[in-house]
Amino acid sequence: MPEMILQGPNRYLLPKTGAMLVDALLFLNDNLRRSISGEGMELRQLCDAAALPGVIGPVIGLPDIHAGFGLPIGGVMACCADSGVVSAGAVGMDINCGVRLLSTNIPSASLDKRTLRKLMEAVEVRIPTGIGRKSRHRELCLDTLPQIMSGGVGELIARGYGRPDDKDYIEESGCLGGADVTAVSKKAMERAGQLSTLGGGNHFLEFGTVDWLPDQETDNFGLHHDMLTVLIHTGSRGFGHQICTDYTEIMAAAAPRYGIELPSKGLACCPIHSKEGRDYLAAMACAVNFAFANRQLITYDIREAFREVLGGSDQDFGLNVVYDVAHNIAKFEEHFGRRALVHRKGATRALPPGHPINPDRYKDTGHPAIIPGSMNSPSYLVTGTAAVSETFHSVNHGAGRTLSRSAARKTINHEAFTASIGNVMLNTRDYKQLFDEAPLAYKDINDVVETLAEIGLTRKVARLKPLAVIKGEGDD
């Protein structure tokens, strides 16, 4: 296990040793420190990333860190835009896995259990859940996928699937530049017919209620006490998965030709300016835009479901986009006076107040980072402070697993699951499918959020309490 040197409250240095070119820096409070595994797999993965050519130190481990494929989830690796590398595994299998929060002006107390159930059902009819499910918008997928991959959310809005201002509240305005469908394999294109599907695993749709707003001075991102919220967590589905798989193979085969020694297959990488590197970034942007579009079309379907169940128009419900952020992405950004390709894997961008890339409405506060808790624990909105420059403008993205999926399925039984889920309404009674998503399998969201807030990197701005959760099921 790599050496961890306590540097200050909630802050550990993993000093440069062996093949490492830079240090790693890890943020954990005492509870989270205890949940680091004995082998320190997640720490090793940070150190491996610190050995890649052109890496800009330090490699960052966020409070929700846990071992992943290549870079740990909860990891940030910045690479010099000129001399650095790009790694498909350091973005992750689910390219632009991310969250979108919708606000409403519907008082949560006005919804009885039957109405809430009806809303869930109207949403479920429109948005297929679980692995392998296909889009119900078949013609849209047949006609416009290449345009959506290049043009992102704007292409959907231009066709009537959303409001013009929806994209003002999406990272990159819902379209990452540099997308090129010719860099996408035929196999990946064949897996792209999944717009407005949720997926499985940790993906979910959650109805919640605003239960804490500490700041009286701001407009709180359009959120109001005790109003219903809708939280969408999904990504690029089979399409992004295939692109990661394709380019991990391509990069692993090509890396030796560039004199790169790979610490692990998951960190397979190539120079940013190599053909393989450029092609990956062009294909990744297609998956990023596909995932933004997935969350946009889900928003469209949710608005339709609300009109059907509650009667009335969009003006009655609000259902405004508060913000939409990527959790798995690589982007060119300016940090410490240098241009860098920042890989965020299970990490959220959080621009500080005043940063010019914030949407106008959030310029004075910084845009919110949305941090979902587990199925029966709150979600938080936080903003970055000036000090968040230390983590390349990155903060934690969720609670973070404490048990692997297989370990959770082994240790959690029906009784434990039922007890842990409390009063939250679920779309399925087949709880066995959800054991690996039980709150017990996750770290305490309060520890994860407090770790950065206590040392001034983030500011908590809202808390949402879950009322009802739609999850995808695995295989029957």
Next chain:
DNA sequence: ATGTTC
């Protein structure tokens, strides 16, 4: 995360 063990 994933047409989950091409």
